[in-house]
Amino acid sequence: MKMLFIRRERRLAGFALMDPLVAILAIATVMVGAINFWRLAEYKCDKARIDARVSQILRESSDYVTYVPYDLLPTDGDQVRSGFLLHPLNPDTGQYGNIYPFSVAATVVTTNAGTPAEARQIVLMLTYQTTPHPAAADSAQETIRTNVLTRIKT
């Protein structure tokens, strides 16, 4: 009887050490999960904007090279344009920021130079930098090359 009484008293005395530890672990798991979920959502939103902006810059740069007069075409190694991918509004300052720098460079191969049949084969190379989160294995720098754009002088 005495042993039984002692056991009941210990059981009724309060939580065991494991009880709050398990509760803390459960809460911590929920918190970490929520934070990671939020970070993933942020990353996906950023990635969507970056992808859209990259497509836009490639379209604009390709249009420029396609329609610019032949004499104004970039030469090999020229930087066609540079800037920042996104300009998000900072609600605290009311100013638009500049994040993720990019540059577009041209690789130009000229054939039949100096003749009426002169032509230039142009490849645009867009290089931009983003944050590597949330996957640390991602590269912070990305490079995209366009297909060859051919312009003929005459």
Next chain:
Amino acid sequence: MCLPESRPRISAQSGFTLLEALVGLLLAAVATATIADTLTGILKRSYITMEVIRASDESERFASSFTQAGKAAIHWAVYPDRATYLADPSGNITAAGNMLVFEDQLPDGTLLTELFEFDPLAHTLARFQNSLSQERSLLNNIVYSAGRTSAFGQDLGLVQAHWTVQNNYELMDFEAYGNPLRMR
């Protein structure tokens, strides 16, 4: 069973104390608030992204129509603004301005006019067809791109447009190019 020495045990078996219940509720409230705040943040972020992408897509479509009109045009001209265009379409042509007119000729000989206008006061960029009363598309919250004082211009026959969308979340720069056939 009602001996005085057993009262504490009965009390201990009766359930949580008020303080324990309050602490439990507080913890539950903190956890719930954290999750709710996270979900709200995710939804808000998604909404902002959708709004920005919608504005971006509108400008992309505008740029596409600009390029298409430029490619097909047989004549084009830039004017400082609508008033100067209406006053003298042949005499007020300039190298850069806020009014751009493309003229295309269909196979049956019909002339098709595409007009692009930036209004710096209303902050709008509009596209009209055939006349300024037939609006085809309209972009809002438009300002000049950095370093520019006009929306349209030309450089050795390269017709170009530069504009910036300024909304509550992001600043977005756009460019569009077109080169009429006769200039190539």
